[in-house]
Amino acid sequence: MIGALTQAANALAVIAPDLKTGSGKALEGAVLFHVALGCENGFNTVVARDHRGRRLRGHFILRGGPGHLSDPRAAGPAPSYFAVTISGSEFELHNSLEFTGSSGEDHEVDVSAVWADDARDARGSGRRILRGPPVLGVELKELKVGSDLDKNVVRAFFGVIVDFIPTWSIRWMALGGSAGFQREFSQALRPSQQFWLLTTARLSEPSQRFARAQDINVQDELDLTRLRDATAKMGGYLHARGTFGR
Numbered sequence: 001m002i003g004a005l006t007q008a009a010n011a012l013a014v015i016a017p018d019l020k021t022g023s024g025k026a027l028e029g030a031v032l033f034h035v036a037l038g039c040e041n042g043f044n045t046v047v048a049r050d051h052r053g054r055r056l057r058g059h060f061i062l063r064g065g066p067g068h069l070s071d072p073r074a075a076g077p078a079p080s081y082f083a084v085t086i087s088g089s090e091f092e093l094h095n096s097l098e099f100t101g102s103s104g105e106d107h108e109v110d111v112s113a114v115w116a117d118d119a120r121d122a123r124g125s126g127r128r129i130l131r132g133p134p135v136l137g138v139e140l141k142e143l144k145v146g147s148d149l150d151k152n153v154v155r156a157f158f159g160v161i162v163d164f165i166p167t168w169s170i171r172w173m174a175l176g177g178s179a180g181f182q183r184e185f186s187q188a189l190r191p192s193q194q195f196w197l198l199t200t201a202r203l204s205e206p207s208q209r210f211a212r213a214q215d216i217n218v219q220d221e222l223d224l225t226r227l228r229d230a231t232a233k234m235g236g237y238l239h240a241r242g243t244f245g246r
Helices: 002-011 025-039 116-124 151-164 205-213 224-244
Strands: 045-049 081-086 089-100 106-115 136-141 172-176 182-186 195-199 216-219
Touching: 002 025, 002 224, 025 045, 025 081, 025 089, 025 106, 025 136, 025 224, 081 224, 089 116, 089 224, 106 116, 106 151, 136 151, 136 224, 151 195, 151 205, 151 216, 195 224, 205 216, 216 224
Parallel strands: 136 195, 195 216
Antiparallel strands: 045 081, 081 089, 089 106, 106 136, 172 182
């Protein structure tokens, strides 16, 4: 994944993070950079920025572990991010950012997109943490190729999504009316490409069926081709969100 990260960085005219071979951050960085690349076209702008919001001049710095937004007044190096503008809508792309769920607990999202105005508001607060959900949330599991991913990983990710959006699991809703009249509504407004699980391992068919039923996009046995395909879809989803706005 180091090579995939470097290729995407070159395409974005950004200096890739200085990572060691085999680093667990390589997949995280590769996905983050490819999502940024998927957003970039003739109509959208993607700019790498440092923690102060200035155009990045040196190496892109990945967040080393779960954390909050950086204090823009802090001295020294701090995690970078991508600023994305789509049809006048502004997003930020981050890695390893924490979000607060409805339970009050914080959850790390490996790669995320957030509304830029929400990020600015959070930086202005003392805590610098965003409330979930992110506009785009990606869970990553880098395991030995050919190994099987534990089915509980998908279930745990689903639990995080429900903590962000308690109504996420409601597929049908019956509303009562006069004279006992009822209508059923499908939750068609649930964004079908908001949450993703990418893994280099295999995911069993029952786990994949569970994920599909909950609108969790899954790509297992991840390689460069599948990475590019998945992140291109994420970029298309963000393009649609940016076009229609909040």
